[in-house]
Amino acid sequence: MFVNVLIGGLVLGCTYGMLALGYSLIYQASGYMNFTQPDLLMVGAFMGLTFFGTWGWPFAISLALAMIMMFLLGMAMERSFIRTLVKKGAKNIYIVLATIALSTILQNAAMLIWDSRQHSFPSIFTKIKPFKIGGASVRPEGILAIVVAISAMVLLHLFLNKTKFGTAMRASAQNKTAANVMGINVWQTISITYGIAAALACLGGVIVAPNLGVSMNLGTQLGMKSFASAVIGGYGNMYGAIVGALLIGLIETFSAAYIGSLYKDFIVFALLILAMIFKPTGIFNAKVYDT
Amino acid sequence: MQKKLKGKTSALNKAAIAVGVFLLLVIPAMLNFGIVFSANSYLIFLMCIIMIYAIATSGLDLLFGYTGQISLGHAGFYCIGAYASALLSHPSYGLGKWLGITISPIISIFLAALLAMGFGILLSLPATKLVQHFLSLLTIAFAQLVYLAVSSFPEVTNGFLGIATIPYINLFGIELDNNYKFYMFLLVVVVLVLVVKTNIVKSRVGRCFIAVRENQLAANGCGVDIRKYKITAFALSAFFTGISGALYAHLVTFISPESFMYAQSVIFLTMLVFGGNGNLLGPILGAAIITSSQEMLQAFRDYQMLIYGGLMLVSILFLPKGLYGLLRQMLQFAKDGREKHVDS
C-alpha cells in the first residue's frame, strides 16, 4: 500500500504543481495574483479533449494547438482587462476581483460551449501498458505528469533567471518605471507573461486530464490546494511551487490512507495556516512582510 | 442666494426621507397584509436576505473600506456566526444535545458574534504582519478551514445533512416565525448597526483606521499603533459579519456547509466593491443590487452566471468607486447644473 500511496501522492502533487507554477509565475512576473489560472487549466483541458478526443488529431498537435490558443487567450485577457485597470491606477484588490469575475465567465462559457458533464480523456499512450513499480501498478500518464511538472519547473526557473526575456519579466514586476527606463517594453512583457502562464495552465490541464477526466469544475477542484502549494513553497518561486505542491500532494494522500479520509483536507489547511503563521515566506523564502 | 438654496434642499431632504420611510415601512406591510399588492412574502424574504447581507458587508467595509485590509475569507465569520448560534440554541444539537440546555436565540446570536470576533482577533494576530497578497491568502485559508471544520466533524455539526429546524428568535415573547416579523426586527437591527458603525467611523478609532489605509508609514510616524488598529478592525468586522450569519440561521432555519464556501466570501467582497466602500450607504446598495440581480437573472437560466460575471467585470472596469460613487457623481452634476441656473 505504501508504494501506491507514495506514487499517488507524487502524481497528485505534480497535478497541483502545474497550477502552482502558473500562480507563482504571474506573481513573479507581474506582481499580481491571478485567480483565472484554474479555469484556464480547465479550458485548456477541454480544448485538448476536443482536438485529441473528439476530432482525433495526433496528441502532439492537439497539445501544441491548444497551448497556442491559450497563449493568445491569456494575452488577450491581460490586454483588455488587466491593463485597463492598471492604467487607471486601480488598487490591487480590483485586479484580483477582475480575475475572479473572469474566472466565473470562463467556467460558464465552458459550460455553454461544451457541457456540464464529466468527460473522459482518452489514453495518450495506447501502446504502453501500466507498469509495476514495487508491486504497485502505475499508469504511464502518471509518470508523464511527474516528468512534465519537474521539467517545467526547471525550464521556467532557468528561463526566468538566465534568459534576457525572463530577467526582463522579473524587472517589470519589481519596478515598472525602472524597467521602462532600462528600455524594457513593460506592457508587452507583461502581456507575454500572462500568455505563458495561460499556456502553462493548458499544458497542465492536458497532462492531468487522463488521470482526472475533464469537467467544468476541474479547475476549482484543484485551485485551492494549488494556491496553498504555491504559498507553502514560497509564493513566486518556481522550485517552491513544485516542492510545495509535492508536499501537499503527499500529505493529503498519506493523511487519507493513514490518518482518516474525513480529516485529510482539514489537516492540509491547518498545516497551511500554521505555515503561514510561522513561516509565511515559505520554503524558498519569498517576500511577504509589510514594509 | 445660498440661503435660498439651503431652504430648497432641506425641503427636498424632508421629502426624500418621507418617501424613503414610506417605501421601507409601508410597502412591505402592504405586501404582507395583501393590501393593494397580493400577499407576497417572497419579496419580504428577499428584503430580509438583503439586510442580512448588508450587515455582513458593512462589517467587511470596516476592514476593507476604512482600514484597507483585504479579506477573501469573511464567509468564515459568517459560518461561525451561523453554526455557533444554531448549536447554542437548538435542542437537538450542540449544547442542547450534550448538556440539555438551550440558549434563547437573541442571546445566542450575540454570543455567536462574540465567538466570531474572537476568531477575528486570532486570525489577525498573524495576518497583520503580512503584506496585501498574503493577507488575502491567509483569509482564504482561514475560511476554508472553517468550512472544513463544520463539514468534517458531523458528530458536532451533522456535516452535510445540515442542521434543520433551528429555533425562531423570541423577542419579548413574540416568535419571529414569519418573514414579515423578521423583517421588522431586521429593520431595527440594521439601524442599530448603522448607528454603531457611524460612531466607530467618526471616532478616533475610525480616523486611525483611515490613517492605516491611506499611509501606514505616516500613521506610524504620528504615533498610531498600526497593528493594534488592524486587529481592532478585524475584530469589529468579524463581529458584524458573525451577527449576520447568526441572523441568517434563524431566518432560513436550515444551515449546511454548502452555504459557506469560498464563493460566499467573494459575494461579500463583490457587494462591497460594487456598492462602494468606505461609507454607510455603499454596502447596503451593493447588497441590494447584487441580490436582486441574482433573482432577476433567473430568467436567463443557463446564461445566468455568465451574465453575472460579465456585469461584475464591467462594473469593476468602469465603476471603481462603486455604485455609491457613481450616484454621488450624478448628484454633483445635478447640483452644479442647478447652481449654474440659479446663478444666471
Added chain:
Amino acid sequence: MKKSMALLLVGAMVLSLAGCTGSQSSSTGTAGGNTEGTTTVGAEAGDVIKLGYFGPETGPNSMTGQEARKGAQLKVKEINQAGGILGQQVTLVVYDDKGTPEGAVKAATRLVEDDKVSAIVGSQLSSNLQAAGDKIEKGGIPCVGTGLGPVWLKNGWKYFFRSQGNSESGAAPLNDVMEQVGVKSMAVMIAQDEGSISSAKLVTDEVGRRGNISITTSEVSQNTDTDWTGQLSKMISTSPDGIFLSVQVEQAGPMIKQLRGLGYEGFIFGNECLGMPDVRLVAGDAANNSIYYAVHVIPDSIEEANSEKEKAFLQAFTDEYGALPIGDVAYRTYDAVTIIQKGIEDAGNTEPTAIRDAIKNISGLEVLAGTIDYTQFDNGEGMVGTQIFITENGRNYLFEKYVDEFGVPTVN
C-alpha cells in the same frame, strides 16, 4: 442630503423588486428564450393550471438538474397536446434553486406565494427539500419530491409525496446479492453529500443487522476531491471481497477508473448512480463487475427499454431533446407530473388541498418506476421496490437476467 438619499434609494430598491417580480411570474416557464419543451400551448390567463418546479439548474448538480427539468417539461407538453387536465392547459413554472438550501427556500416561497401554483414537483436534492419543506407545508401546496433520501418524508409533513421508491428499498436486495456472490468482507467509500451519506447508512445498517458481512474500513470523499489514491489504497489493503461506493455520478466514473488502476479486480457495489451512462462512458471497462440497486437504468438504446411505457417515454424524450436522458431523474420528474395529473383529475378541481387528498388516495397508478400506491403508507411514500443490476461487458443487465444467462458471478 446623504441620509435621505440613502433611504430613498433603498426604498426604490423595494419598489423595483416588486416591479420585477410582478413581470417575472407571468413570463417564467418560457423565459430567457429557452425553448426546450414549450410549456404553454395556447394558454390564456385564468384558463391555465399552474404547476411549479424547482431544482438545480446551475451549481454542482446542474447536469442532472437540467435533465430533471426536461423530464417534467416533456410530460407537461404531452398533457397539453392531449387536451390538458380538466380541459385546461398546464403551465410549468420553473425556478433554479442553484443547488443550495437558500435557493430552495427562495424558489419555494415564490412558487407558493407569488405564482400560487396548484402543485409542485420538488428538487431531486433531499437537503433542498428539507430546507424548503416548511414553506411548502405551511403554504398547503402538495409537493411530489424526486429526491431519494428517506429523511424528508420523516418530518410528519402532510403535503409531501415521493414519485418512486426511496433508497431504503435498495438496501435489502443489495445485501441479498452481496451474500449470493460470496462477499464476506467489504470496504466502504462515502461521498460527503446528503444523498450518498444516507444511502450508505441504509446499506451499512442492513449489513450490520444481518451480521454476515464485516466492514473492513469506511472512507470518505469530499466533493472537491479529484484523487482518491489514499483512501482507495487503504481500502484495497484490507483485502475486502467487495467495495461499496456511495458517491454521485460525477465522482463515480473517475473513482472506479482509479480503483481499477490500483489493481482492484473484485466487485464494486453502489446505488443508482452507478447505473448512469456517464459512469460507463468515463470508466470504460473499469466499470465492469459493478452491482448496484436502482429503480431503473437508462438503456443504451430505445429498443432495449424494459417496457412499452419506457420505450414510449424514451422515444418522446429523444424526439424532443435529441438524445436519450443521461440521468434517471428525468424519469422521476416525468412520473411526478403524471402523479399530479391524476391527483387533479381525481379531485376534479385545482384547489391544492383537494389535490393533496386525491393524491393520498392514489393506488394502482402505473408510472415509469412501477406502480404507485400511496394508500399503503401514511407518510407519502408510494412504492417499495428496487431492482439489482449488474454492469458487465460494457452494458447493464438486470441481475436476475444476467444470472439466468451467465450463472452467478462469484468473488474469486
